[in-house]
Amino acid sequence: MESAAGGGLGSMRAVLAILQWWGFNVTVIIINKWIFQKLDFKFPLTVSCVHFICSSIGAYVAIHVLKAKPLIQVEPEDRWKRIFPMSFVFCMNIVLGNVSLRYIPVSFMQTIKSFTPATTVILQWLVWSKHFEWRIWASLVPIVGGILLTSMTELSFNVFGFCAAMIGCLATSTKTILAESLLHGYKFDSINTVYYMAPFATMILALPAMLLEGGGVIDWFYTHDSVFSSLIIILGSGVLAFCLNFSIFYVIHSTTAVTFNVAGNLKVAVAVLVSWLIFRNPISPMNAIGCAITLVGCTFYGYVRHLISQQQAAALLGSQGTNSPRSRVEMLPLVGDKEDKV
Secondary structure (H helix, E strand, C coil): CHHHHHHHHHHHHHHHHHHHHHHHHHHHHHHHHHHHHCCCCCCHHHHHHHHHHHHHHHHHHHHHHCCCCCCCCCCHHHHHHHHHHHHHHHHHHHHHHHHHHHHCCHHHHHHHHCCHHHHHHHHHHHCCCCCCCHHHHHHHHHHHHHHHHHHHHCCCCCHHHHHHHHHHHHHHHHHHHHHHHHCCCCCCCHHHHHHHHHHHHHHHHHHHHHHHHHHHHHHHHHHCCCHHHHHHHHHHHHHHHHHHHHHHHHHHHHCCHHHHHHHHHHHHHHHHHHHHHHHCCCCCHHHHHHHHHHHHHHHHHHHHHHHHHHHHHHHHHHCCCCCCCCCCCCCCCCCCCCCCCC
16 A cells, blocks of 8 residues: 555656646746747847856755755866866757747747757767667658658748757757766756856857847837836746756656656647647648657657667676677667756
8 A cells, every 4th residue: 555655646746747847848938939029029149148147046046055956066177178068069059949939939949849869869870970770760750751841831931940940959969969978977967957057158158148139138128118027027037947947857856768758749749739829820730740740759769769778778687798889789868858958
């Protein structure tokens, strides 16, 4: 009875963790789109900078004041050699996501972001010469096909927004791959990741934001109605961005990798539906089918990764035979974007 009660409590905790993760994620995306479209604050660099500042403060409070997680100590030299390059890519990922949100609908942007598994595998194959089983390549077919169908049938297609979203996928993949080598030896959770990377990202982005958008932001202050309430919304989006990272920490610790993968794809579907209900951006039937094919492909990809990982683990336990780089298929993490949600 105790084990059944414990299992039920664990399942309830996992469901609640996923729901609050969905809530923060969808809310951040919708608010960002609202800022660009309804508040006419068309400054994605500035919005990203606000997010990084709020996340830096939030991570400091979570670690040093609330003691939610112990601080992972990083050598000063490693902060510049390891953390800084990661922070640069981390910054590019978030900025490009916000830039794409300014020009294309949430539904299209979220679908393109689902292309990340494919770009990760392709980058590792082309640049790092890693080898993957045929099942991995086969699982990418519906993802690529769904993206192509969605892009060709998108009624609000914008070349600049599309390119920003695609390059953002490359940035996410690059960050995932770099994390394996640059952060080797450091077991970062989502909060410590933000604690170290957000201040660097703020430093990287502050000057370009002031040079490229400073004049426009000042003009917006003088011409926009209800500046105070708009600033509350912009700052609120930054606070929610950190809360999203905090929620990811609980999801990762409350669910399995497969559950996280499936929940992540369902989250995209929820974001698409909510954004359509709010902004009413036109979606054709073929566009919706393309989005659905992409999400099914992402779920299938996650299942294949999990299946192969289990088979490799069983093989390693059963035999200590040949284990040369050529004889084993190289694997990347099942979920590569656990910590990039600022």
